[in-house]
Amino acid sequence: MITEGHIGFFFKPESIALIGASPNPEKLSYTILDSLLRMGFQGKIYPVNPGYQEIRGLKCYPGLDEIKNRVDIAVFAVPAPAVLEILNGSVENVKGAIIISSGFREIGPEGKELEIRLKEILNEKGIRAMGPNCLGIYDTITKVDTFFITSGKVERPARNGVSVLTQSGSFAAMIMDELANEGAGVARVVSYGNKVDVDESDCLEFLAGDDATKAVALYIESVGNGRRFIAAASGCVQKKPVIALKVGKREPGARAASSHTGAVSGRYEAYEAAFRKAGVIEVASYEELKDACKVLNRYPLAQGKRILIITDGGGIGISIADACEEAGLRAPEIASRTVEKLKKKLPAFASVKNPVDLTGSVRNEHYIAALQEAFGEGYDLAIVSLLWGPPLLTPDVAEKIRDFADSCGKPVLICSPGGKFSREMASAFTAAGMPVFFTPDSVVRAAAVLCGGKNKPESNLR
Amino acid sequence: MITEGHIGFFFKPESIALIGASPNPEKLSYTILDSLLRMGFQGKIYPVNPGYQEIRGLKCYPGLDEIKNRVDIAVFAVPAPAVLEILNGSVENVKGAIIISSGFREIGPEGKELEIRLKEILNEKGIRAMGPNCLGIYDTITKVDTFFITSGKVERPARNGVSVLTQSGSFAAMIMDELANEGAGVARVVSYGNKVDVDESDCLEFLAGDDATKAVALYIESVGNGRRFIAAASGCVQKKPVIALKVGKREPGARAASSHTGAVSGRYEAYEAAFRKAGVIEVASYEELKDACKVLNRYPLAQGKRILIITDGGGIGISIADACEEAGLRAPEIASRTVEKLKKKLPAFASVKNPVDLTGSVRNEHYIAALQEAFGEGYDLAIVSLLWGPPLLTPDVAEKIRDFADSCGKPVLICSPGGKFSREMASAFTAAGMPVFFTPDSVVRAAAVLCGGKNKPESNLR
Numbered sequence: 074m075i076t077e078g079h080i081g082f083f084f085k086p087e088s089i090a091l092i093g094a095s096p097n098p099e100k101l102s103y104t105i106l107d108s109l110l111r112m113g114f115q116g117k118i119y120p121v122n123p124g125y126q127e128i129r130g131l132k133c134y135p136g137l138d139e140i141k142n143r144v145d146i147a148v149f150a151v152p153a154p155a156v157l158e159i160l161n162g163s164v165e166n167v168k169g170a171i172i173i174s175s176g177f178r179e180i181g182p183e184g185k186e187l188e189i190r191l192k193e194i195l196n197e198k199g200i201r202a203m204g205p206n207c208l209g210i211y212d213t214i215t216k217v218d219t220f221f222i223t224s225g226k227v228e229r230p231a232r233n234g235v236s237v238l239t240q241s242g243s244f245a246a247m248i249m250d251e252l253a254n255e256g257a258g259v260a261r262v263v264s265y266g267n268k269v270d271v272d273e274s275d276c277l278e279f280l281a282g283d284d285a286t287k288a289v290a291l292y293i294e295s296v297g298n299g300r301r302f303i304a305a306a307s308g309c310v311q312k313k314p315v316i317a318l319k320v321g322k323r324e325p326g327a328r329a330a331s332s333h334t335g336a337v338s339g340r341y342e343a344y345e346a347a348f349r350k351a352g353v354i355e356v357a358s359y360e361e362l363k364d365a366c367k368v369l370n371r372y373p374l375a376q377g378k379r380i381l382i383i384t385d386g387g388g389i390g391i392s393i394a395d396a397c398e399e400a401g402l403r404a405p406e407i408a409s410r411t412v413e414k415l416k417k418k419l420p421a422f423a424s425v426k427n428p429v430d431l432t433g434s435v436r437n438e439h440y441i442a443a444l445q446e447a448f449g450e451g452y453d454l455a456i457v458s459l460l461w462g463p464p465l466l467t468p469d470v471a472e473k474i475r476d477f478a479d480s481c482g483k484p485v486l487i488c489s490p491g492g493k494f495s496r497e498m499a500s501a502f503t504a505a506g507m508p509v510f511f512t513p514d515s516v517v518r519a520a521a522v523l524c525g526g527k528n529k530p531e532s533n534l535r
Numbered sequence: 536m537i538t539e540g541h542i543g544f545f546f547k548p549e550s551i552a553l554i555g556a557s558p559n560p561e562k563l564s565y566t567i568l569d570s571l572l573r574m575g576f577q578g579k580i581y582p583v584n585p586g587y588q589e590i591r592g593l594k595c596y597p598g599l600d601e602i603k604n605r606v607d608i609a610v611f612a613v614p615a616p617a618v619l620e621i622l623n624g625s626v627e628n629v630k631g632a633i634i635i636s637s638g639f640r641e642i643g644p645e646g647k648e649l650e651i652r653l654k655e656i657l658n659e660k661g662i663r664a665m666g667p668n669c670l671g672i673y674d675t676i677t678k679v680d681t682f683f684i685t686s687g688k689v690e691r692p693a694r695n696g697v698s699v700l701t702q703s704g705s706f707a708a709m710i711m712d713e714l715a716n717e718g719a720g721v722a723r724v725v726s727y728g729n730k731v732d733v734d735e736s737d738c739l740e741f742l743a744g745d746d747a748t749k750a751v752a753l754y755i756e757s758v759g760n761g762r763r764f765i766a767a768a769s770g771c772v773q774k775k776p777v778i779a780l781k782v783g784k785r786e787p788g789a790r791a792a793s794s795h796t797g798a799v800s801g802r803y804e805a806y807e808a809a810f811r812k813a814g815v816i817e818v819a820s821y822e823e824l825k826d827a828c829k830v831l832n833r834y835p836l837a838q839g840k841r842i843l844i845i846t847d848g849g850g851i852g853i854s855i856a857d858a859c860e861e862a863g864l865r866a867p868e869i870a871s872r873t874v875e876k877l878k879k880k881l882p883a884f885a886s887v888k889n890p891v892d893l894t895g896s897v898r899n900e901h902y903i904a905a906l907q908e909a910f911g912e913g914y915d916l917a918i919v920s921l922l923w924g925p926p927l928l929t930p931d932v933a934e935k936i937r938d939f940a941d942s943c944g945k946p947v948l949i950c951s952p953g954g955k956f957s958r959e960m961a962s963a964f965t966a967a968g969m970p971v972f973f974t975p976d977s978v979v980r981a982a983a984v985l986c987g988g989k990n991k992p993e994s995n996l997r
Contacts, residue, residue: 490712
């Protein structure tokens, strides 16, 4: 019987051994050791390689059995056959393994045979394992980083609340890099590849009880045990939002998935049903998943689907309103007595409807006035869009809007479209701890996720 | 009877007068004059303002009638009532006007009244006009720039083939800024605001015969004369691709549009039908329009919907394949004899299906080999995705792929997801003249546009 306790040690290791450690910067294992050192992992690190006495100032061991202490995680960065050979040897002190190595099920029948034997050995020895054919763990809490791509190539995000679970290593790398580039963080990222043992259900069970994780984002090619997945996901959803991107939905995506991590995708409709049953919010695309991660770092789910839109550019407001309707959100009119109050506080030509258009005459305080007067009147989420053309609009507005968002207890999402100048201005929001979305489409994708996606019927909401 | 000849002079002016010119950098007119000078407009520039003798080294005129030469375009940057007053005066030498000023129909009944009188005066005097409540023209061919937002705030794109027509000034500014930021160019951008006279149909008639324009992108809130629009758009579609984003599709987007440029949006279904009839490719969102502009600068429409996908990361390939299917594109299997040939030329673990996964062992020549062997076998468009993790992949691959694309005569689209490092690597493609898309979703949006969008039925294609 597998319980969350079984894999919890992967997320609080006191010791990590690196099989195949090397001082040669061209080796994957070099990057892994370098990442662990750079991250500042506080536990013991044991390089293992019979060819060296010492690597980067650390004592190097000829084999796992020469390490006379417990090894919480043994990271395997050696060819597939060597993984089996080593695990067949003396590994009594090893609790868990992260098998980076490829050359298993994903390469065809021969590799599949190896993977079956690998599974048998792991069972026999009682070792829990992630992989093979994976990147392993990037953990901003315990400072573990087994990703073999340098931070020069794939930037590492700072600490925040969303944990990401994925079969695909390239997906893990891509989303980490982009999130970091947009100033967004993560809690823990797990790339488990072929899932010879640890899978999304194990991880969901652990993350359900993980205080460091505020929300979970899943990238799914396939799920082995559907019933267990629904149970694990439901359990997690009770505690925090879980979102999922299912890829390999149809031919030929499904065909590609089968060779990629050896997965058989199964009928997409079964996944849709499982997500619905478990209360998992399904997203439709990579961009939607990325937007979801950004927004779930900052906000819990909204209480309903009524969106207030405030802009200083009419065209953008209309695009946001259109996208809201398209996504099943609502943008109801502002109550008429609020309109009267607002007209006194906003620029003369402002359009006091929903969307509110503050026009190019906008000053910082107009955004705050619009939020203060209108947001209480029956909206669940506000989208605030800023074009930085207006001469009296300054980045100081960011902290003011942040303070308002903090005090009102409802999500306020920021949209700042444009190029270099706009991104520079908008960085005031990132600095104030608010995620920034760069297109009307993107901010509405994030809003739709907070409003529960398509799996949360309107009738359940205000 | 209005023909294209009537507004052609807006796109080859020999003289521009700037009503309300000012040496004060806080005035909109200062930015307009500055933009014209920076762009290097080769015609005559006449600042007009009774308060000055000279502005920025140019002789300043007290009134339009004091300019003893023909004025092709009089740019009005004065309050709404002053526009009417000036036009009511002596303006015999003025051919066309760009009325930047707001304070007309978009502000309500009073402004509407002003706009009706404006229309009467223009008709009476035989002056063609763009605006009011607009940004006017940004033209990379004739070096005209009447946009009153500085290039420090809104970057100006370089010269390329797509012309953009829009009612919304904020939309014009936003897309120009983002295109410039992503290294993409434009031919001519026209922001015509309230359309007291010149509208999308006039512009489409002109652009149909404009050699500098390879494709047209439309942002539409409303169209006044539907029949004329269909005729103008059809005429343009005979010559070059026309794409359109209709905003204000439904309440409340439509409600916002009515106050924004005073437009009445009309039923969305009528627009859909008009686009279909005219052969206009409709895009669904701002992001899709931007992606379309980038790709139409480089490629004509594809001959069919069969997509070849080549990647070096399995997860990305699956996401691209999924997005293709979702967008109504097809990703048929590679013919088996091609598979055999390819296997000999690609890395050992490469997955030779569609998507082709070249894996982390990829070298530059593998991309070329995959394109050379597989693309001829019955695909209409190739999507090439590059993750820059693989150590043997270098930016030199960009020119090689560009050369292949040039020689094969079919579109090859580049997807390069990720953050700083990836963007830096991918800039080799931009430098080689190929647009880069940064997410699986984005490259597929561009591919879908080239494949004719939803208005081009599969049966018309190979």
